[in-house]
Amino acid sequence: MRILVTGGAGFVGSNVVDALVAHGDDVVALDDLSTGDAANLAPSGVPLVRADIADRAALLDALGGQRFDAVVHLASKTKVGQSVEQPELYRRVIVEGTAHILEAARLAGARRVVNFSSGGVVYGETAGVCAHEGLPIRPASPYGTYKAEAEALVAGSGLSALTLRPANIYGPRQRTDLEGGVIAIFTGCWRSGTPLTIRGGGTMERDYVYVGDVAEAVIAALSSAREGVYNVGTGVATSVRQLVTLMADVLGPPPGIVEVPALAGELHRNCLDVGRAARDGLWRPRTALADGLRRTVA
Secondary structure, eight states, rough: EEEEEEETTHHHHHHHHHHHHHHEEEEEEEESSOOOGGGGGGGTOEEEOOOOOOHHHHHHHHHHTTTOSSSEEEOOOHHHHHHOHHHHHIIIIIIHHHHHHHHHHHHHTOOOOEHHHHHHHHHOOOTOOOTTTTOOOOOOOOHHHHHHHHHHHHHHHHSSSEEEOOOOOEOOTOSSSSTTTTHHHHHHHHTOOOOEEEEEEOOEOEEEHHHHHHHHHHHHHHHHHOOOOEEEEEEOOEEEEHHHHHHHHHSSSOOOEEEOOOOOOOOSEEOOOHHHHHHTTOOOOOOOOHHHHHHHOO
C-alpha cells in the first residue's frame, strides 16, 4: 500500500514509518518538524513533506494531489500543561488539523484511516482498574477534550477508520522534553550522571507500551476492516519506583534520587485494558517492560 504518515518524523511516527517500510509498503511522511526530526527518517529513506496540518490550504498544496491507499494520523500537540495555557492552539491542531487530514484522505482516494488518540488524557484517572473502551471518557484537560472531539470526527467521516488509544509509549528516539517520556528522561540522567527526580514518592503508576508493539498495532489496523476505538497498552500498571528498579537491572544503580512533591492535578494511576483488541483478533502486546527497556537502552 501507499501510505501517508502524519507526524512521521516524530518519535512514534518514525518508528511506524520504519515498520511499514519493513512490511513492504510505500510510505510518505508528513511533519511540520515542530517536535519531529528529519534525521529520524534517515534509516528508512522515505520522502518528507513538510506541512502544518492546521493550515488547510498549505497542507493540500504540499500534498499536491498525491494518491494514497491509507493515512496514519499521528501529528498532534501533546503537552497537557501547554494545552491549558494555549487551548486555541490545541484545538486548531488537534480538531481542525484532524478535519483537514480527513479531507486530504478523501481527496487522495484513501481507503483506510488509522487515527491516534491518547489513552492517558482521554480516560483520566483509572484508580483500581485498567480502562476499557466501554468506560465513559473523562478528559481533564483541553488536550484530552480535543482528542475526544477528533475521535468523533474520524468516526463520523464516512471513511473506513479505526482509532487507537495508546498508553505511555516508550522506545528508541523518544525525546526527553515532552510529557510522558519518563523512560527517556531517566535514561538521560543515568548517562549524564544526573540524579533522577521522582515526584510524589514514586507511587504514580502508568501503563508502558513499547513503540515496536505500537507500530505492529498500526500494521494490524491497516490490514483489518475493524472500525471504532481500540486501546493499545499492556494492561499492567507500573509505579515509578518499580520502573527505576527495572531500569537499574539494565543500567546499574541510579546516579542518585531527588524526591519532590507531585504536581497539582497529576494522574496517580493510568492503565489500559487491551482485551478488546485481543478478542477481536486485531492485536496484542508482545514486549514485556524489562525487554523493552533493554532494547531502548541498546
